[in-house]
Amino acid sequence: MKIAIRYYSKTGNTQKLAVAIQDVLGVEARRTVVPLTEDVDILFLGSSVYAGKVDHDVKTFFEKNTAHIGTIVSFSTAALMTSTYKQIKKLAEDHKIHLCSREFHCKGSLGPIHSGRPSEIDLKEVAAFALDTVNFIQDRSAATSAQ
16 A cells, blocks of 8 residues: 655644654655655645644645545644544545544644643554554455455
């Protein structure tokens, strides 16, 4: 399976998660301003919450890369809000892209709020999440192909 990692991060919190996924999967994590140049089966898409919404760059990424995306796996950080999953789901539906039901979200630091997050534990958890999710998607794909 072809895998890509893209993320948007203003403060570096989501970037830390992307790098942890990169390290465990051996796939380079790139910012959302870097377009996909080929079709991918799984896209790990990292975002964060700014003023209650995902950034415009994430929306632009969808518009420019829809044709290359098989399944999106969402991961995110936020200091005050919940995950971006619902917003990513809406974007995926609008662009007719499958979104995996699994997501990873953790607190991100914002000044003194949640200082030190994502933590080493968060980074280990996102790495385990990425491996488990790739295996989950591969197993589902193999089961569907066998039918």
